[in-house]
Amino acid sequence: MSLHVESIGAGPDLVLLHGWAMHSGIWRDVRDDLAQHFRLHLVDLPGHGFSSGFSPKLVPACIPGSPGGALKHIVEMVAVFLPANCIVCGWSLGGQIAIELALREPVRVKEIALISTTPCFVKCKDPHKSSQHDWDWGMDAATLQLFAQNLKRDYRTTMKRFLTLQVSGASDIRVLAQLRKNLLERGDPDEAALEAGLQVLLSSDLREKIKNINQPVLIFHGENDAITHPDAARWMHQQLRNSELIMLPDCGHVPFLSYPDQFTNSLVRLSRSGN
Template structure:
């Protein structure tokens, strides 16, 4: 499969991974600023955005239907050394990539990420599986309406910048074709089944955790839990912020990425 990757800017290599049902255009409002300092690689994950028509194979059992498979695909086409930044589901892909390529992935930024999206008896900071299933059924029935509701949910809990963040999300999302149905279904199965809690402590690289304290999709306490598990991590918890903190606080996000890449220059 040929993944669509747009590379812009110059400097240390940073790979940006979007969330489920999205595409790399969602980063546009911060990518121009980041590209002044970094060489950015904006990836459309399999079946999403401009990677939508790269291959018909997104069925269960295909390489792109698992976190491990997506990490393997990315490893084949990414630079020799890079920082990886993943949002939501993209954060889980970033974790897998860091575990698979510990010498190539220098550092991680996990944006609104959780090791486990679904609630379990020993994990209270997840969503009910039935909620995810219902969402996917609605997505198949009416993609546009359901995604507009999903975007509204993503900025739920935000402060004064909520309205502008929602406008940005909607504008960016519908600039590209909707993900193919098989990719959406494969993504749902990843959301339902992925559980990285047992792997997370094996990450040795420095990690930035960037989280909205009012996120209703990935619980803030999941980020706090990861912060405890990851010995070399920094948690930035943003007040009055939902699931898209890099849009609600773009300047803080860019500053945090600069500090992650250049701690001696941009440190506290």
């Protein structure tokens, strides 16, 4: 099992992590501008794009029987490729991986950028604790499970609907065309990798962990994001010791395509925050 990592550009090391069911080609429209400021490392997550999938021997440990096992396994694989003193930028699910990497590798990861990220994708209520432990800024678990069922029946149609949801609330209709163009250019993702990723979405809860991050953090989020609630971004900003929150108007789940110049400039500013 190996990861496909493409490295281009010169400057501080910037690792880019895509979201669930996508691949590193999603960064195509911003990578040339970023490469003028950074040494980019574009990662295809396990089973996505040009990276090989999960080993059949590892899949059972990654999926339902071991909560958090899939996320831990992905993080361990990505950690092997991290350069020293790097910035890790993760979009959506990639943002959760960035959070875990910041905690696991505090010496190598000097800053992180969380793009359309949430610490917990699903709504939850804890009957044994006060209401402050409830999480209302997520999707209904039943909705996500239905999505998983539809995905198995008709992957391509379900993914096209998912892309439409990602651009909901965005004023620039070109973003949807960009997503559709990128989606299948590297073939279908590995089925086990998709299953593992869905398990992460259903089970991961990083709310307690996020408070332990000491590195500077950029939070870049669309005001109209229909997948990761904007209030989840605001909550993270309040919990983190050293963070900048950029909330973008008329923007859905893909803010780096809706606001490419502001995205690049924000990462450049982040890279200078530790100097």
